[in-house]
Amino acid sequence: MTTPALLPLSGRRIPPLNLGPPSFPHHRATLRLSEKFILLLILSAFITLCFGAFFFLPDSSKHKRFDLGLEDVLIPHVDANKGAKNPGAFLIHGPDEHRHREEEEHLRNKIRADHEKALEEAKEKLKKSREEIQAEIQTEKNKVVQEMKTKEKKPLPPVPIPNLLGISGGDPEDNDIKKKREKIKEMMKHAWDNYRIYGWGHNELRPIAKKGHSTNIFGNSQLGATIVDALDTLYIMGLHDEFRDGQKWIEDNLDFSVNSEVSVFEVNIRFIGGLLTAYYLSGEEVFKIKAVQLAEKLLPAFNTPTGIPWAMVNLKSGVGRNWGWASAGSSILAEFGTLHMEFVHLSYLTGDPVYYKKVMHIRKLLQKMERPNGLYPNYLNPRTGRWGQYHTSVGGLGDSFYEYLLKAWLMSDKTDHEARKMYDDAIEAIEKHLIKKSRGGLTFIGEWKNGHLEKKMGHLACFAGGMFALGADGSRDKAGHYLELGAEIARTCHESYDRTALKLGPESFKFDGAVEAVAVRQAEKYYILRPEVIETYWYLWRFTHDPRYRQWGWEAALAIEKYCRVSGGFSGVKDVYSSTPAYDDVQQSFFLAETLKYLYLLFSGDDLLPLDHWVFNTEAHPLPVLRLANTTLSGNPAVR
Numbered sequence: 001m002t003t004p005a006l007l008p009l010s011g012r013r014i015p016p017l018n019l020g021p022p023s024f025p026h027h028r029a030t031l032r033l034s035e036k037f038i039l040l041l042i043l044s045a046f047i048t049l050c051f052g053a054f055f056f057l058p059d060s061s062k063h064k065r066f067d068l069g070l071e072d073v074l075i076p077h078v079d080a081n082k083g084a085k086n087p088g089a090f091l092i093h094g095p096d097e098h099r100h101r102e103e104e105e106h107l108r109n110k111i112r113a114d115h116e117k118a119l120e121e122a123k124e125k126l127k128k129s130r131e132e133i134q135a136e137i138q139t140e141k142n143k144v145v146q147e148m149k150t151k152e153k154k155p156l157p158p159v160p161i162p163n164l165l166g167i168s169g170g171d172p173e174d175n176d177i178k179k180k181r182e183k184i185k186e187m188m189k190h191a192w193d194n195y196r197i198y199g200w201g202h203n204e205l206r207p208i209a210k211k212g213h214s215t216n217i218f219g220n221s222q223l224g225a226t227i228v229d230a231l232d233t234l235y236i237m238g239l240h241d242e243f244r245d246g247q248k249w250i251e252d253n254l255d256f257s258v259n260s261e262v263s264v265f266e267v268n269i270r271f272i273g274g275l276l277t278a279y280y281l282s283g284e285e286v287f288k289i290k291a292v293q294l295a296e297k298l299l300p301a302f303n304t305p306t307g308i309p310w311a312m313v314n315l316k317s318g319v320g321r322n323w324g325w326a327s328a329g330s331s332i333l334a335e336f337g338t339l340h341m342e343f344v345h346l347s348y349l350t351g352d353p354v355y356y357k358k359v360m361h362i363r364k365l366l367q368k369m370e371r372p373n374g375l376y377p378n379y380l381n382p383r384t385g386r387w388g389q390y391h392t393s394v395g396g397l398g399d400s401f402y403e404y405l406l407k408a409w410l411m412s413d414k415t416d417h418e419a420r421k422m423y424d425d426a427i428e429a430i431e432k433h434l435i436k437k438s439r440g441g442l443t444f445i446g447e448w449k450n451g452h453l454e455k456k457m458g459h460l461a462c463f464a465g466g467m468f469a470l471g472a473d474g475s476r477d478k479a480g481h482y483l484e485l486g487a488e489i490a491r492t493c494h495e496s497y498d499r500t501a502l503k504l505g506p507e508s509f510k511f512d513g514a515v516e517a518v519a520v521r522q523a524e525k526y527y528i529l530r531p532e533v534i535e536t537y538w539y540l541w542r543f544t545h546d547p548r549y550r551q552w553g554w555e556a557a558l559a560i561e562k563y564c565r566v567s568g569g570f571s572g573v574k575d576v577y578s579s580t581p582a583y584d585d586v587q588q589s590f591f592l593a594e595t596l597k598y599l600y601l602l603f604s605g606d607d608l609l610p611l612d613h614w615v616f617n618t619e620a621h622p623l624p625v626l627r628l629a630n631t632t633l634s635g636n637p638a639v640r
C-alpha cells in the first residue's frame with residue numbers, strides 16, 4: 001500500500017514551509033496558510049519580547065499609581081536606591097502595604113502563567129501539519145459562517161411532522177407468538193439492566209468482566225453508545241421507565257464537544273439515527289437538539305478536495321483522516337454512502353440545506369464516475385476522486401451504500417427516482433457478476449476482487465435478502481424475481497447457521513468444492529451478536545407471512561439465549577463450530593438496537609412500524625417517510 005506524502009495519516013509530519021509563490025492547485029489555501037504561519041511567528045516573537053521585558057526591565061510595577069487622594073495612607077515614594085523623588089507615584093504604606101504586595105505578586109504570577117500558556121499554544125500550533133492547520137482554519141470559517149447564518153435566520157415555519165403511524169402496539173393474537181415476543185422483551189431487559197448496572201455511560205458492556213467497554217469507532221470518550229442505540233427498541237417494547245432513564249442520561253451527560261476522533265459512519269448510523277428516531281417516537285426536543293449538535297461536529301469531515309468525507313473526524317478540532325488499512329488512503333463506499341437518510345432528515349427538521357447538499361454532492365460525484373462492469377468499487381480516494389482497489393462487496397465495505405439508495409427512494413415517498421435508478425442499475429450489475437448458485441443449490445453473493453469472484457459470503461451480506469425483498473415492489477417489472485432472490489439469500493444464510501454446533505452463523509462462510517456455507521478459517525468462525533440474518537427473516541416475514549421465517553428467527557433467539565447469555569448480559573462467541581465456545585466478552589450496542597428489535601418485530605403484528613410509513617436505517621432505527629409532496633413544503637428539504 002503506497003502512502004502519498006501529504007496523506008492525513010502522516011498528519012504528525014510537518015510539511016516543508018512554503019513561503020514562495022504557490023505551485024499547486026491549493027494555492028489560495030497555501031497563501032492563507034503561509035500568512036497564518038508568519039502571523040504565528042510574529043505573535044510568538046512578540047510574546048517572548050513582552051515576557052523578557054516584564055522580567056528584565058526595571059520593576060515599574062512597584063510604582064503603582066493611585067489617585068485616591070488619601071494623604072494619610074499615600075505618601076510620595078522615594079526610590080530607596082537612588083534617593084530621587086518619583087513625582088506623581090505613590091507607595092502604599094501602613095497595614096495595607098503587605099496586602100498590596102501580595103496582590104502584586106499574585107498579578108505578576110498570573111501574567112507570567114498567561115504568557116507561558118500563550119507561548120505553549122503558539123509552539124503547539126507550529127508543530128501541526130499542513131492538513132491539521134488547514135482543517136482548523138476551515139472549521140473556524142465554517143463556525144463564523146454558521147454563526148452569521150444563525151443570527152440572520154428567521155424563525156422556521158413549523159415543520160409538519162410526518163404521519164407517525166404504528167409507534168406502539170403490534171400485539172399478536174396467537175398465544176404462542178405472544179409468549180415468544182415476551183421472551184424477546186425479557187432478553188432486552190437483561191441486556192439493558194446489566195449495562196445499566198455495570199456499563200452505564202460507557203459505550204458498550206463487557207458482560208463477563210462486568211464493566212464498560214469501547215472500541216476506536218467511538219473515539220476515546222464515554223458517549224453512552226448503548227443508551228442512544230437502544231432507546232427506540234425500549235420505546236417500542238413499552239419499556240418506558242428505561243427509556244426515560246436513558247433520556248435523563250442524555251440530557252445530563254451527552255456532550256459532543258470532546259477531543260475525540262470518531263467514525264463518521266458509525267456515529268451517524270448509531271447516534272444521529274438513534275437520536276432522530278427517539279425524537280420522532282417521543283417528541284422530546286432534546287433528542288433533536290443533540291442530533292443536530294452532533295451533525296454539526298461531523299461537517300468538517302467533508303472538507304476534502306472532493307467533498308467525499310473522511311472516515312474519521314476529531315469532534316473538537318474537526319481534523320479528519322482515513323483508516324490506515326484502506327486502499328491508498330481511500331474512503332469507504334459503505335461509510336460515505338450511508339449518510340443520506342439521516343442527513344435528509346436533519347435538513348428537514350432544521351430547515352438548513354447544508355446536510356442535504358453534502359449527501360447530494362456525494363451522489364452526483366458517484367454518478368459521474370465510470371464503474372468497472374457497472375460495479376461500484378469499495379474504495380474511493382477523497383483527494384483525487386479516483387477509485388482505489390477494484391473490490392466490490394455487498395457485505396462489509398459496500399453493503400449499506402446499496403441499502404441507502406433503495407431507502408432514499410422509499411423515504412422520499414418513492415419520488416427520488418434518481419436513487420431508485422442507481423439502486424436498480426447497481427443491483428443488476430451485482431446479480432450479473434457476484435450472485436451465483438453453489439453445487440448444492442444455495443444462492444450466494446460472492447466478492448469481486450480485481451476481476452475475480454471470491455466465493456465467500458459474509459454474515460454482513462445476509463442483510464441483502466431483506467433488501468431484495470424490500471426493493472421488489474417498484475423494480476423494473478421484476479418484483480417476483482427479487483422477492484424470490486431475497487428468499488434464496490435467507491435460505492442460504494439460515495444454512496450457514498444450521499451447519500454449526502451452536503446454530504449461530506459464522507462471520508463469513510465459503511462455497512468451495514464440497515464446502516458450502518461453512519467457515520473455513522478459524523478467524524472467521526465467530527458470532528458477535530450480529531443482526532443481518534434475523535433482519536432478513538423479518539423483511540421476508542412481512543412480505544410473505546411464510547411461517548418458516550418466524551421459526552428460523554426463534555431458532556436463532558434460542559441459540560443466543562443458550563450460548564450467548566451470561567449473568568452480566570449477552571456476549572459474542574469465538575467459534576460457532578465448538579459446542580463449548582469461548583466468549584468474546586462484548587455486548588455490542590447493535591445487539592440492542594437491531595438484533596433484539598428485529599426479533600421483537602418478527603413476533604409482532606404488521607401494524608407496529610408499518611413499512612409504508614417507516615424506513616429503517618442501517619442500524620434499525622426507523623425514520624418516517626417524508627411525504628413532502630403533501631405538505632406545505634415545496635419539493636425537497638434543500639429548498640425549504
Ligand code: DMJ
Nearest residue numbers: 400530531532590618619
Ligand atoms: C451495524 O452497525 C449496522 O447494521 C451496519 O450497517 C453494519 N453492521 C453492524 C451490525 O452487524
